[in-house]
Amino acid sequence: MSGIESQAVTDAWARLDRAAEAAAQTPILSLFEAEPDRLVRLTLDAAGLHLDLTKQPLSAEGLDAGLALVRAAGVEARRTALFAGLEVNRSEHRAVLHPALRAPDGDFHALGEPVSGEVRSTLGRMHRLAEDVRSGDVRGATDLPFGTVVHIGIGGSDLGPRLVWEALRPLQGPIGLRFAANVDGSEITAALHGLDPATTLVVCVSKTFTTQETLANATVARDWLRAELGETGARKHFVAVSAEPERAESFGIDRDRVFSFWDWVGGRFSVWSAVGLSCAIALGWRPFEAFLAGAAAMDAHFLEAPLEHNAPVLLALAQVMNRDGLGRSARAVVPYARRLTLLPAFLQQLEMESNGKRVRPDGHTVLRATAPVVFGDAGTNGQHAFFQMLHQGSDVVPLEFIVVARQDEGPADLHRMLLSNVVAQAEALLVGRSEDDVRAELEGKGMSAAEIDTLAPQRVFPGDRPSTTIVLDRLTPESLGALIALYEHKVLVEGVLWDINSFDQWGVELGKSLANRVLAELEGGPAQAHDPSTLALIERLK
Ligand code: F6P
Numbered sequence: 001m002s003g004i005e006s007q008a009v010t011d012a013w014a015r016l017d018r019a020a021e022a023a024a025q026t027p028i029l030s031l032f033e034a035e036p037d038r039l040v041r042l043t044l045d046a047a048g049l050h051l052d053l054t055k056q057p058l059s060a061e062g063l064d065a066g067l068a069l070v071r072a073a074g075v076e077a078r079r080t081a082l083f084a085g086l087e088v089n090r091s092e093h094r095a096v097l098h099p100a101l102r103a104p105d106g107d108f109h110a111l112g113e114p115v116s117g118e119v120r121s122t123l124g125r126m127h128r129l130a131e132d133v134r135s136g137d138v139r140g141a142t143d144l145p146f147g148t149v150v151h152i153g154i155g156g157s158d159l160g161p162r163l164v165w166e167a168l169r170p171l172q173g174p175i176g177l178r179f180a181a182n183v184d185g186s187e188i189t190a191a192l193h194g195l196d197p198a199t200t201l202v203v204c205v206s207k208t209f210t211t212q213e214t215l216a217n218a219t220v221a222r223d224w225l226r227a228e229l230g231e232t233g234a235r236k237h238f239v240a241v242s243a244e245p246e247r248a249e250s251f252g253i254d255r256d257r258v259f260s261f262w263d264w265v266g267g268r269f270s271v272w273s274a275v276g277l278s279c280a281i282a283l284g285w286r287p288f289e290a291f292l293a294g295a296a297a298m299d300a301h302f303l304e305a306p307l308e309h310n311a312p313v314l315l316a317l318a319q320v321m322n323r324d325g326l327g328r329s330a331r332a333v334v335p336y337a338r339r340l341t342l343l344p345a346f347l348q349q350l351e352m353e354s355n356g357k358r359v360r361p362d363g364h365t366v367l368r369a370t371a372p373v374v375f376g377d378a379g380t381n382g383q384h385a386f387f388q389m390l391h392q393g394s395d396v397v398p399l400e401f402i403v404v405a406r407q408d409e410g411p412a413d414l415h416r417m418l419l420s421n422v423v424a425q426a427e428a429l430l431v432g433r434s435e436d437d438v439r440a441e442l443e444g445k446g447m448s449a450a451e452i453d454t455l456a457p458q459r460v461f462p463g464d465r466p467s468t469t470i471v472l473d474r475l476t477p478e479s480l481g482a483l484i485a486l487y488e489h490k491v492l493v494e495g496v497l498w499d500i501n502s503f504d505q506w507g508v509e510l511g512k513s514l515a516n517r518v519l520a521e522l523e524g525g526p527a528q529a530h531d532p533s534t535l536a537l538i539e540r541l542k
Pocket of ligand 1: 098154155353505508
């Protein structure tokens with residue numbers, strides 16, 4: 001008994017640790033023979049997605065131990081609390097209610113206050129603006145229709161819409177969409193390059209409307225619009241999305257061009273809100289609605305499916321077994337879909353900002369390792385970059401493969417090649433290649449015994465490297481919505497198991513405030529106290 005968690009939780013972790021010790025001694029492959037129902041137990045369908053966890057180090061006992069932990073830690077109660085709009089984000093005294101955003105017919109309450117009416121009304125305004133911009137009923141200051149939306153925002157106000165747009169954008173559509181997040185001036189310059197202010201709509205997204213990067217980029221865009229269209233004209237080209245609408249108005253955006261969202265929507269969970277407005281305009285309203293519906297289907301699955309067939313729960317348990325049971329501190333996410341190239345970056349924020357914590361809500365230090373490093377790139381590209389390490393490196397890095405079974409873009413034979421690669425990679429990681437096999441091949445090539453002795457070990461693949469495969473039948477607004485919601489709920493489950501608040505982000509504050517101090521110095525202000533290394537760097541940059 002640790003003194004800060006219940007005996008039931010301590011016991012459940014001890015059981016999981018025992019299962020992990022066994023897993024460390026048991027090749028995953030051997031489990032298929034030992035447990036004939038493995039394929040059934042570790043595959044499932046949820047909201048149109050197919051999950052295959054059969055290549056994870058989860059034995060029947062490991063899974064049962066994990067499910068016992070889920071029960072003991074109170075995942076079900078926290079899930080209920082989240083959907084009931086209770087104060088799940090304790091450090092900020094907020095509800096966490098992103099499911100309300102994709103259930104326009106729902107009746108959700110945040111901390112007892114009804115919210116679904118406001119959600120409906122905001123969706124209604126988004127719908128109107130999206131249709132009016134697309135039809136040309138809403139035009140710019142010179143009466144020209146809008147041809148491009150420039151979305152300005154960062155972090156949760158950028159990564160979701162960027163992912164959605166790249167995943168679903170038409171090759172050619174009536175409205176283009178560009179993004180500017182970084183305060184590196186080259187980004188807004190590139191975003192505006194070649195555009196005509198008269199046909200450009202700027203959508204500035206910031207939950208707080210205080211974020212340095214976003215305000216700096218919005219100022220550049222506002223000046224760019226004003227230079228061509230004048231102050232009054234520029235107003236017709238600016239829309240804001242914020243949980244602080246007054247601040248957006250103070251920035252100079254007309255009230256009827258400000259779309260609200262609410263403090264119960266975390267930035268990294270906000271793509272379903274008006275934060276997704278740029279996508280609704282550029283993709284069209286129907287796809288955006290379908291995206292919300294896909295997420296709502298995953299919400300229903302998460303709420304209703306039994307724990308042992310619950311996709312977010314099983315995905316979280318695979319993570320916890322690898323991270324806590326087997327000490328694996330990274331996870332690679334590799335979508336075999338060019339359109340999902342941004343998924344790893346999106347998940348970096350979702351998972352690492354949510355669960356990269358070492359202190360519990362009660363102020364005690366956590367007892368177990370929390371979020372791993374998440375990284376990745378699209379396959380097959382990643383195969384020619386970091387996969388060497390995944391196959392033969394000294395660390396075991398579990399993977400998540402995202403596969404789109406049917407692809408309408410491009411020749412069918414290319415898609416079959418893509419599919420063959422992902423299947424082969426997962427197989428190679430699991431099965432590996434023995435030294436005997438390598439030696440036989442090298443002998444067949446007539447290599448000398450001395451050469452074989454040095455080369456064969458280098459060409460061995462140890463195998464037993466775990467992966468999960470998530471299959472989308474097609475990449476559609478619905479399947480993308482379900483996929484993102486799957487990860488959102490996985491984050492919640494992990495947060496409960498690790499006993500952390502997944503919904504605050506105090507760790508981003510220190511750097512922000514120090515940057516303001518350093519900025520004052522770089523702008524010629526008085527020198528401040530710094531460590532010697534930082535002082536030297538400031539001097540050089542001055
Ligand atoms: O990086 C910290 C953070 O607060 C994220 O959580 C958030 O998504 C991002 O900055 C942008 O914040 P805002 O939407 O308030 O501009």
